[in-house]
Amino acid sequence: MPLTFDDLLDRAGRLARGGRRAVLGIAGAPGSGKTTLAEHLVRALNGDGAPWVARVPMDGFHLADAELDRLGRRGRKGAPDTFDAAGYAALLRRLREADGDAETVYAPGFERVLEQPLAGAVPVPPAARLVVTEGNYLLLTEGAWARVGPLLDEVWFCALDERERVRRLVARHEEYGKSHQDAVDWALGSDQRNADLVAAGRDRADLVVPESALPRVAGPG
Ligand SMILES: Nc1ncnc2c1ncn2[C@@H]1O[C@H](COP(=O)(O)OP(=O)(O)O)[C@@H](O)[C@H]1O
Numbered sequence: 043m044p045l046t047f048d049d050l051l052d053r054a055g056r057l058a059r060g061g062r063r064a065v066l067g068i069a070g071a072p073g074s075g076k077t078t079l080a081e082h083l084v085r086a087l088n089g090d091g092a093p094w095v096a097r098v099p100m101d102g103f104h105l106a107d108a109e110l111d112r113l114g115r116r117g118r119k120g121a122p123d124t125f126d127a128a129g130y131a132a133l134l135r136r137l138r139e140a141d142g143d144a145e146t147v148y149a150p151g152f153e154r155v156l157e158q159p160l161a162g163a164v165p166v167p168p169a170a171r172l173v174v175t176e177g178n179y180l181l182l183t184e185g186a187w188a189r190v191g192p193l194l195d196e197v198w199f200c201a202l203d204e205r206e207r208v209r210r211l212v213a214r215h216e217e218y219g220k221s222h223q224d225a226v227d228w229a230l231g232s233d234q235r236n237a238d239l240v241a242a243g244r245d246r247a248d249l250v251v252p253e254s255a256l257p258r259v260a261g262p263g
């Protein structure tokens with residue numbers, strides 16, 4: 043039997059039964075469906091009850107454009123060295139250590155229209171027993187990214203047929219305002235270099251999520 047979305051719900055739910063707050067990572071190339079999968083997992087696990095699962099996006103740790111300009115890296119926004127990897131690892135550590143504390147931990151979000159990080163956008167309440175964090179570089183072993191893996195209870199890797207992934211990525215860029223040509227150039231240029239870096243981490247994942255287990259949603263295009 044191919045793996046289903048319900049199997050993923052069971053597996054994620056089991057992670058949270060260890061008595062302490064668990065952190066599940068979802069990695070994958072740009073456009074592979076990480077954010078969509080994480081959103082569906084969190085929604086399905088929380089159901090109508092009090093939220094006990096929170097989603098924390100790695101994208102919240104994008105450096106701001108002003109800092110990318112200062113560093114001369116704006117042209118490759120989205121590459122591993124255009125994020126605050128050490129800050130992301132520190133937040134994951136804090137989320138684990140704050141288990142049992144009474145205060146909400148705030149994570150930054152990413153604003154897709156402005157394409158800028160936004161502090162304080164993502165609350166993780168004390169009641170969160172499971173944190174689902176998702177992004178491109180969870181399985182990288184270079185520099186500060188190497189601190190991320192050991193802070194995750196499991197890492198799942200979104201694997202999608204390459205042509206379909208690129209098609210969705212182009213459609214998403216267009217949805218957020220790029221012309222068709224700019225969307226294609228970005229998806230096959232900058233995004234593709236990053237996708238290749240991400241693919242190299244696939245073998246370190248605990249689970250490769252097959253297409254059969256991805257949520258059924260009406261995608262772009
Ligand atoms: N399971 C799916 N079925 C159809 N379309 C999807 C699915 N998952 C994601 N998409 C679409 O593909 C695009 C990229 O998905 P997203 O979750 O943003 O990927 P990532 O976070 O990995 O970059 C989005 O526009 C989304 O609507």
Ligand SMILES: [Mg+2]
Pocket residue numbers: 076077078
């Ligand atoms: Mg995403």
